[in-house]
Amino acid sequence: MAIHLLTGDDESILRTAVGALVNDLVGGGDxxxxxxxxxxxxxxxxxxxxxxxxxxxxxxxxxxxxxxxxRFSTDEVAPLLAYIDNPLDTxxxxxxxxxGQTSKKLSDxxxxxxxxxxxxxxxxxxxxxHDQIKQSGLKVDGSAANQLALWLGEDAGRLDGILxxxxxxxxxxxxxxxxQIEPFxxxxxxxxxxxxxxxxxxxxxxxxxxxxxxxxxxxxxxPMQVMSILHSHYSGIAKLDGAGAxxxxxxxxxxxLKGFPAKKALQNFNKLGExxxxxxxxxxxxxxxxxxxxxxxxPELVMEVxxxxxxxxS
Numbered sequence: 193m194a195i196h197l198l199t200g201d202d203e204s205i206l207r208t209a210v211g212a213l214v215n216d217l218v219g220g221g222d223x224x225x226x227x228x229x230x231x232x233x234x235x236x237x238x239x240x241x242x243x244x245x246x247x248x249x250x251x252x253x254x255x256x257x258x259x260x261x262x263r264f265s266t267d268e269v270a271p272l273l274a275y276i277d278n279p280l281d282t283x284x285x286x287x288x289x290x291x292g293q294t295s296k297k298l299s300d301x302x303x304x305x306x307x308x309x310x311x312x313x314x315x316x317x318x319x320x321x322h323d324q325i326k327q328s329g330l331k332v333d334g335s336a337a338n339q340l341a342l343w344l345g346e347d348a349g350r351l352d353g354i355l356x357x358x359x360x361x362x363x364x365x366x367x368x369x370x371x372q373i374e375p376f377x378x379x380x381x382x383x384x385x386x387x388x389x390x391x392x393x394x395x396x397x398x399x400x401x402x403x404x405x406x407x408x409x410x411x412x413x414x415p416m417q418v419m420s421i422l423h424s425h426y427s428g429i430a431k432l433d434g435a436g437a438x439x440x441x442x443x444x445x446x447x448x449l450k451g452f453p454a455k456k457a458l459q460n461f462n463k464l465g466e467x468x469x470x471x472x473x474x475x476x477x478x479x480x481x482x483x484x485x486x487x488x489x490x491p492e493l494v495m496e497v498x499x500x501x502x503x504x505x506s
Contacts, residue, residue, distance in 0.1 A: 194279040195306025197261075197299065199289040202312065204349030209311040210257070210288055217255050217284045226251045231259040237268060241275045244283045254283045260291030261298065269298045276301045313348045315384070317341045321351060328355045329364050336370035346411060347381030382411020385421045392499060393460055395506035404499050408492060415483055415491040419476070422502070426472045428453070432461040433469055468505040475501055 196213060200206040218226055228243040240258045248254040261269075272287075279285065287302065302308055313320035321341040325332050332340070344351055357376050362368055383406050391400040407413045428447050435446040437458055444454035461469060479498040483491055 197287045197302035198309045200311030202349045205311050208352045227255045229257040237272045241271045244285050257286045259288040261287045262294045263291030266295045269295045276305050331367045339370050345381035345383040389425045392503045397503040400499050400503045415495045428457045429461045
């Protein structure tokens with residue numbers, strides 16, 4: 193495989209994946225003789241192509257890394273597209289997303305003539321954490337791996353450092369429990385918005401408040417950002433009030449949502465009912481005013497009261 197395109201929305205995970213891939217490609221060879229890396233802000237793709245077209249010297253292959261490939265426009269990637277159509281057998285070209293939106297033509301060419309590595313964990317963090325642990329060679333029991341996934345939340349990029357620390361502390365052969373992992377953990381990571389809204393909709397006030405705290409602190413979200421998340425969630429539900437939607441298709445037409453989000457909005461509306469849906473909108477409006485200074489209350493307290501009240505509706 194001569195062409196590799198690595199994508200992902202977490203810079204730390206992406207960087208780790210690039211390092212692992214390059215290590216595999218170099219193997220036992222001399223990195224200084226085999227690798228050409230382009231990561232300066234002003235490098236040109238013509239230089240990348242020239243390096244890829246140069247036969248290796250005192251090695252069996254050349255590895256060419258081009259970072260922040262997204263900063264190049266569709267017109268600017270033309271030389272690289274021409275190379276991808278006819279790559280040199282002795283060159284491995286590693287293209288790393290970043291710097292902007294990767295050209296669709298480049299993505300399509302890499303998919304057709306090489307391999308696209310999507311490093312994003314996705315929504316199923318639990319499976320991703322289990323896979324990463326397996327690849328690391330560590331023996332972490334299933335329960336501990338699940339708890340670690342919950343602790344990481346949105347900060348999946350912290351997993352690589354944790355696994356490296358565990359390997360150093362316990363070795364590859366030891367079976368590691370959560371009690372052995374906890375001393376190396378700091379503050380729990382942030383969480384995705386749907387975790388908070390799901391906890392609210394099932395009426396789990398304690399969990400909802402815990403997740404709110406993680407969003408505000410570890411996640412670094414401002415209370416107004418969380419307010420925006422909740423407003424969007426309940427606005428989608430409120431659109432179904434009086435609409436007579438009976439199925440996912442009807443809900444999609446009314447809300448403008450597609451697929452599962454439309455189905456979930458209908459389920460949530462049916463769960464709340466008309467009266468509670470109106471109460472939620474009123475409470476959101478009042479909390480929004482309080483955040484903007486209507487009452488002299490701590491913004492975090494405003495959000496805690498709001499989340500607690502909303503969770504009681506379910």
